[in-house]
Amino acid sequence: DAGVTQSPTHLIKTRGQQVTLRCSPKSGHDTVSWYQQALGQGPQFIFQYYEEEERQRGNFPDRFSGHQFPNYSSELNVNALLLGDSALYLCASRTPDSSYEQYFGPGTRLTVT
Amino acid sequence: QKEVEQNSGPLSVPEGAIASLNCTYSDRVSQSFFWYRQYSGKSPELIMSIYSNGDKEDGRFTAQLNKASQYVSLLIRDSQPSDSATYLCAVIYNFNKFYFGSGTKLNVKP
Numbered sequence: 001d002a003g004v005t006q007s008p009t010h011l012i013k014t015r016g017q018q019v020t021l022r023c024s025p026k027s028g029h030d031t032v033s034w035y036q037q038a039l040g041q042g043p044q045f046i047f048q049y050y051e052e053e054e055r056q057r058g059n060f061p062d063r064f065s066g067h068q069f070p071n072y073s074s075e076l077n078v079n080a081l082l083l084g085d086s087a088l089y090l091c092a093s094r095t096p097d098s099s100y101e102q103y104f105g106p107g108t109r110l111t112v113t
Numbered sequence: 114q115k116e117v118e119q120n121s122g123p124l125s126v127p128e129g130a131i132a133s134l135n136c137t138y139s140d141r142v143s144q145s146f147f148w149y150r151q152y153s154g155k156s157p158e159l160i161m162s163i164y165s166n167g168d169k170e171d172g173r174f175t176a177q178l179n180k181a182s183q184y185v186s187l188l189i190r191d192s193q194p195s196d197s198a199t200y201l202c203a204v205i206y207n208f209n210k211f212y213f214g215s216g217t218k219l220n221v222k223p
Contacts, residue, residue: 042117101159102159102211104159105156
């Protein structure tokens with residue numbers, strides 16, 4: 001049973017560019033959340049998708065947007081990249097039950113130069 | 114502002130000892146609590162979830178929750194060098210938003 005997968009593993013972009021990160025949830029999971037983790041910090045919640053709609057959003061600017069597809073996979077888009085966007089971007093998925101347990105993918109390391 | 118507080122450490126314990134990791138949270142409404150382990154350069158891995166007051170044991174791990182004191186802890190018995198990692202406490206607010214602490218770095222010395 002494949003776990004949560006993310007692509008790409010690493011990415012280097014220049015300030016002002018746009019980036020798209022991709023996530024496939026664990027089999028049987030229908031809810032996907034995205035997190036940003038800066039070095040030495042805990043993950044910061046960006047947003048959550050369920051039934052192809054954004055259900056919750058953290059304190060991130062509109063430059064951060066997302067999408068969920070009918071097969072539950074998801075994309076995170078970041079426009080007008082800033083140096084401060086350099087971080088590990090994590091995708092997590094969970095089941096529709098009430099446990100709220102979520103499982104993380106390996107992450108995408110984004111470096112903005 | 115919802116907050117989850119953890120001592121950043123590092124917490125150093127000898128092999129075979131009990132490691133005690135602590136976490137406090139700010140919102141009394143929170144109902145679900147989680148401990149994740151994160152090795153350097155890797156993504157967080159779920160260790161334990163706890164939803165009601167008291168203790169929950171899973172192998173060498175015990176999670177403890179005290180909602181009145183807004184406090185959750187993780188005990189690791191018979192600590193091993195392979196337990197050396199950063200441990201993240203996570204709390205759910207508003208049913209869907211996970212808030213993480215900044216993590217406690219644990220070093221288990223052989």
